[in-house]
Amino acid sequence: MIILLVSTYRHLKAPMYFFLSHLSSNDILLTTTIEPEMLQIILREGSSISLSGCLTQLYFFSLSAINECFLLTVMSYDRYLAICNPLRYSSIMDLKLCILLVGSSWVCGVLIALPHIVLFNKMTFCGSNVINHFYCDLLPLLKLSCSDISTSEIVNAINSVPILFLPFIFISVTYMNIIVAILRISTSSGRQKAFSTCSSHLTVVCMYYGTLVFNYLVPSEGQFLGLQKTASVCYTILIPMLNPLIYSLRNETMKRAIMKCISPQKNVLK
Structure with a gap:
């Protein structure tokens, strides 16, 4: 619905909604990669998957997870410009820059997700073939390999810098500047309005990065294994x-577009 509304209604042509439509597309990719197999596991109390199918699922999951990190970073930059540099916002965040930022996010996701797939294709798997997870994730697969996994661990550590640390630092810096800019607003209504434009994004960032950092930076052993499945x-x-x-529910413009889509005649009479 968000993708449909952004592409249909002229009131939703702002950069923020353009980024939101791509975030929605990415979420569709993520859920369709994970949930069909997960539902089969629940219904059958287990499921089998080929190695090629497992690596395909790992690739598209990695692509969407990485892309989500970059899209959230791009959206934080958009909110930073809108609040801290409002007079130049429309001239800086034009359509060309929006397409460049979103395109870069997708391309980086496609490229960064590839190395592990290449390495897994060269690995040997022996012994137990039971993946202790509800989808083909990186760490559970590494535990099943009989090959030397040191290269994969190094690649994982290197990838964590552009995927987790740099975006998190960038988002933190932008929000510190946003908070300072909001506090400088003289009226309480102005501060509330400014904060409402970025509160939804901040909520999603805290939820996403909190679970992602816990899952990939805490050792997956013992009591933490169950918690990591929950975080997944x-x-x-x-x-x-x-x-x-x-x-949508925290955005008045989006809510008006939804109501107009649901009952167009009623909105015309108003």
């Missing part, structure tokens, strides 16, 4: 489900 449910199922609700 959060960023593969719960957050993609909540994203449309958070961004």
